[in-house]
Amino acid sequence: MSDTSSRGWQPATYYPDPAIHALDPRFEKYWIKLGAIERIATGMRWAEGPVWFGDGRYLLCSDIPNNRIIKWEEETGAISDFRKPSNYGNGNTRDRHGRLITCEHGRRITRTEYDGSITVLMDNFEGKKLNSPNDVVVKSDGSIWFTDPPFGLMSDYEGNMAPSEIGQNIYRIDGDTLTSTIVADDVLGPNGLCFSPDEKLLYVVESRGVPSRKILAYDVAADGKTLKNKRVLIDAGPGTPDGMRCDIDGNLWCGWGMGKPELDGVFIFAPDGEQIGRIALPERCANVCFGGVKRNRLFMASSQSIYAVYVNTQGALGS
Numbered sequence: 001m002s003d004t005s006s007r008g009w010q011p012a013t014y015y016p017d018p019a020i021h022a023l024d025p026r027f028e029k030y031w032i033k034l035g036a037i038e039r040i041a042t043g044m045r046w047a048e049g050p051v052w053f054g055d056g057r058y059l060l061c062s063d064i065p066n067n068r069i070i071k072w073e074e075e076t077g078a079i080s081d082f083r084k085p086s087n088y089g090n091g092n093t094r095d096r097h098g099r100l101i102t103c104e105h106g107r108r109i110t111r112t113e114y115d116g117s118i119t120v121l122m123d124n125f126e127g128k129k130l131n132s133p134n135d136v137v138v139k140s141d142g143s144i145w146f147t148d149p150p151f152g153l154m155s156d157y158e159g160n161m162a163p164s165e166i167g168q169n170i171y172r173i174d175g176d177t178l179t180s181t182i183v184a185d186d187v188l189g190p191n192g193l194c195f196s197p198d199e200k201l202l203y204v205v206e207s208r209g210v211p212s213r214k215i216l217a218y219d220v221a222a223d224g225k226t227l228k229n230k231r232v233l234i235d236a237g238p239g240t241p242d243g244m245r246c247d248i249d250g251n252l253w254c255g256w257g258m259g260k261p262e263l264d265g266v267f268i269f270a271p272d273g274e275q276i277g278r279i280a281l282p283e284r285c286a287n288v289c290f291g292g293v294k295r296n297r298l299f300m301a302s303s304q305s306i307y308a309v310y311v312n313t314q315g316a317l318g319s
Helices: 025-030
Strands: 020-022 038-042 047-053 058-063 068-073 079-083 089-094 100-104 108-112 118-122 136-138 144-148 169-173 180-184 190-195 201-206 214-220 227-235 244-246 252-256 265-269 275-280 287-291 297-302 305-310
Touching (some): 058 297, 100 136, 180 227, 244 287, 252 287
Parallel strands (some): 047 089
Antiparallel strands (some): 058 068, 068 079, 089 100, 100 108, 244 252, 265 275, 297 305
């Protein structure tokens, strides 16, 4: 599969799928050898923010430049527009009541209510407009944590070109009061983020790190509301990590890529930061989520397509 980027998608015709690589013996337990990568949807311009709805057995995924969120139904494979326009929706997750939380490059964070109406949770901080909210996670206490780089302000392709009014911060919205606070203002291009399964760590992609991009780790303080002890967990070198999720064992499954076929796909890291596996894709992968009936299917939003593969683990709760 290493050369499929020039020929289009070529599914594996035998097991094990040659596009899945164990780089460390620790990955073997997660690799289902009688399984293969599937391309379940294509035709997007930039696929992002996949989120699984198990109660309906469907996946939602943002298509940012097309200003829409698409819906893929697991039982039938049917694809439709879930929301269009989406205000340039990017990252998505669900809160602990099952409602959709969306980062919109249109400079706000929204919640989709059970009746389909949209509640704006945040569009400014202390009177200054947000930049272009990128990715979001919800903690078990109901709080909403999201990153806010200016990527959607840089052109009219994935948002509306405009000057930035505020720093590139990571925010926390209280789940009860909806009051917002800045939990970090020291990340260069904050992007994907996720909690460890025990919620003692917050991982954040620094997508404008110098001299290379990084995945950072913070300790979540005892109050559950603030961060401390920032450190580099993974130096991405020439690669570009983007969105990521944790499995129940604390491994990080990270969308990856940057112009070279050997970097496109999903990189898997053990909790100690060592890369243990790779899923090669013919497109750069922006973000991932776990889903399926048993939460053991990895969905990979990758440039113009969505791919899926079964793995021998499950996504951590809230992932």
